[in-house]
Amino acid sequence: MAQAIFIILSLITLGCALVVVTNRNLFHSALYLAFVFVGVAGLYFMLQAEFFAGIQVLIYVGAILTLIIFAIMLSRDLMNPNVRGFNRQWWAAAIVAGLLFVVLAVVLWRAPWPAAPVGEPSADFIAELGQALVSPAYVLPFEVVSILLLAALVGSILIARER
């Protein structure tokens, strides 16, 4: 049964992702993106990574997507059907995207996928995750990210202040 759910979820995610890039209406694309995120969260759930599933929905749907939609709503002429969706550099973008696709495909192809689960995650998974973040192994990246976020926060406040 897990297999069936996995297939359904994947189909929803992939289908919606396809619509996101092909749809001409930017707002609708953003809405389909929400389904993609929720579908990915579902996949996390199936991998027993509930914490990541929750965070995925909370951050991606609750915050990032909201801001994307907000930006779409606030920007002028973004939804105007007369505005062309391509600019003059579309070929450069296409090359970069193609290269990225090739790289990703190669990496995925060569990755050694384990055939069997590595082991059940422990029940106190979240506590362990929290401990790991402040353990010597990860404390430096963690703090660097914190400083980055803080800088972004201060910067956004400065930009928003018009006076």
Place this chain on the structure above:
Amino acid sequence: MENIWTIENLWNAIGTVLRNWLAGFLPAWLVTLIMDLLVIVVLLAIGIVAVLVLSFMERKVAARAGDRYGPNRWGPYGLLQPFADAIKMLIKEDIIPHVADRFSFNLAPVIVTVGAVMTYAVLPFGRDMVAANLNIGILYFAAVGSLSIIGLLTAGWGSRNKYALISAFRAVAQLITYEVPVGLCIICVVMLAGSLSTQDIVLAQQERGWFFLLMPGIFILYFLAASAEMIRCPFDLLEADSEIIAGHFIEYSGMKFALFFLAEYIHLFAGSAMMVTLFFGGWLGPWLPSWLWFLIKTFVVIFVFMWIRNTFPRIRIDQVLKIGWKVMVPAGLVGLAITGFVDKLIADKLIAGVVLFICNIGLIIGVSYLMGRAQRRKEMAAEGAALR
């Protein structure tokens, strides 16, 4: 197994009997599927029944506060009124504005309602009575709750109405702002309980006493922030009747409006239930069965929300954001620090509780003093302004 037939275990017992009966002639995976679907159906039913009760209660409380009787014509004491309302909603004409974005317009009520109903999965209705005892229960609740922002935005944009659009702007500003203090307050509770699971939080309160008593300051903060999250008065800016005429559902009618209505009250019920879980000991209580205690406490909290709605005016949007960022987030951070330090430094739980209580009272007085001072300054500046 002899006490399985007590009222305490009524619902679980019914479930067990049904499962055993089904297992008699069905394969195991089908039984699991059927039982899971059944739980979903029961949760949906609880949601809809709760909405019927709440809409009736809302009208009655509003009426009683205004020296009136409220609905009392249809059925004894007007008890059938919600059904009449529901039927009226269902048979009303479904109007889609000519210029509306049909896809968004039709999708929005679905997103909002689904997001609201999904929150029921982690509510601990009683001892061993939670649909999915996730070890990230609270996180799930917050995550699913944030789905409704997308729905509100879609509704506001899809209606192609300027009032709805303003409401969508407000939705983003308000709901994102208030997710922060709500999160901070939840973290305080999680720190004391040591778990994200709703059941564990309730059990922790059995041990340490209700968190409402331990941290009144955090509770007040959570209460205000949660009422902003639930779009209840005095933070009901998204649907401000007097300013933007019901905001995002200005263009909705019939069934779609009913879905929004449903979502709003499901949010109210779920939010109150979560507040009971976090601060009022969930289903803990003597004598009565646990699920009854849970319902009683939830309805008391809901009554307080309705009472407030019947007394207070609405806050302005800039004040909402100001209070959110300048008062609630700092106060929440201070509360977080207090809770963390007290919980870590004082090993004895009783002394820790007392110290926490005193610190929280200090927090309340401090915030209240600072806000009062700011307001007094503003009022002194306003005095004589017309003559200058």
Place this chain on the structure above:
Amino acid sequence: MSVQIPPTERLRTDTIEINMGPHHPSTHGVFRMVLTLDGETVVDLEPRFGYLHRGIEKTAEERTYVQNVPFTDRLDYICGITNNWAYALALEKLAGIEVPERAEYIRVILGELTRVMNHMLAIGFLWNDLGATTFTPVVYAFRERERILDLIEMAAGSRMMPSYIRAGGVVADLPEEFMPRLQKLVPHLKRFIDEMDTMLTKNEIFRARAVGVGVLKAKDAINAGITGPVLRASGVKYDIRKADSYSIYDRFDFEVPVHTAGDVYARYLQRLAEARQSLRIIEQAMRDIPEGPVTSLPYKQLSRLKPPKGEAYGRIESPKGELGFYLVSDGSNKPYRFRIRSTSLLNLTLLREMCLGHKVADVVTILGSIDITLGDVDR
């Protein structure tokens, strides 16, 4: 540390224009405002009215003097009594009619009751505009209004359209039950105002919303001809009952309350204080009311009234401000010119200036605090 962003690099934003009214729930009737918003801040506001125009001024020129009395009820339909009174005053000036003393007392009692009622309703609706969504303060105000209207109905036969005060006195003497009921009602109204005070005045949300919002400078208010509680809340002590004492107001001991902030909150406090003073006047009038005739001009004479050629302007301090009737007579039994100086219209004139720079929600509040009646604005 502060970074100055040059104007050219600022975010370019557009304004949106929204149409508030004529069937917006908070415009107190069919009033319409075209708002230009920058985000939620009002950058322009254009009031548009006339949706309730019934041509009363012109219609009145085709009717006899007494036939016009019911039209005056329909101007400011919240307080019919004071409208009748202002018209009666103008006609009495025009035709030189004496008013019996008892009639003057009756006019004062009913007029001040109307003022209490109007101010309570104004406060209730102000709260409604502030977002007390379930109408609780409005319902309380309506409850007391019902009791006052009950008295007016007892005397005049109609709740909102009394047509009770006519030139030369009042239509009929007060019924016997009136005074006992009034004596019971006045202390009750005092209690009610105290309760409203407890419930509303100190409310922090209300103060946050109302203090410093919609400030009206005294100078501007005088220039625009704004009168009534709105003017007095801006610190100008101008009350026609004192300034140009009509009827028998010089016999009563009362104060003209003044507030100096000129904002929504000051207007609220002003109305509360004025309602208290009105009750004081009613108490004195109840004590002193003499016996005697109530009209010097019975209907049959009044309907044949042909005032001498000339003109007259009668004005009173209606609950909303100065209400005046300007009558020109050409010697016939119909007014040659019938002109209303309506309070609500003139009080609306500075709405734009009061609202600029505030939020949408404040526009609604400021409009509520001016307390207009559309029947009076559009006539």
Place this chain on the structure above:
Amino acid sequence: MYGTGLLKGLSVTLRHMIGTFVTDIRKFPRRYFTDGNHPTRSPEPYLHGTFSIQYPEEKVPMWPRFRGPLVHLRDPETGQPRCTACGMCERACPHGCIKVEGEGKGKERKPTRYEYNVGRCIFCRQCVESCPFNAIELSRFYELACYDKDTIWDLPRLLELGDKEVITEQGQFWGET
């Protein structure tokens, strides 16, 4: 302290909520204060308790002076309408909602057609005050809602309503008799 004003407001509404239940207890086990046939209650000045009047079951009596639609009065001796079709009411009406036609001279003059447009009437009572024959009065009838647009009432209907409302004299409550 910041926040006490909010609590005060809450206390007021709570008192009102409790007050309504006290009224409920006071009239227990009945549901209404009166039955619809005997209107008695008129609101007394109290601060708490329900103020609603449950209309079809409870009715407030109108004051004697209440100005409802026009009725015609009968001569107590002959039972005939007192109206002589003099047309004073028609002239007095500010809205022109009365049309009278009559025939005969002097005391014999009787109305042949009396049209009263209740849909246009503003109940100002000027027709009654102008009537020199003590023939019309305003009734205390107020349930005017109807299903058709036929708002023009004729003489028999006005007389019938006058009989029902038991009005005998013009201005008997207005201190005019």
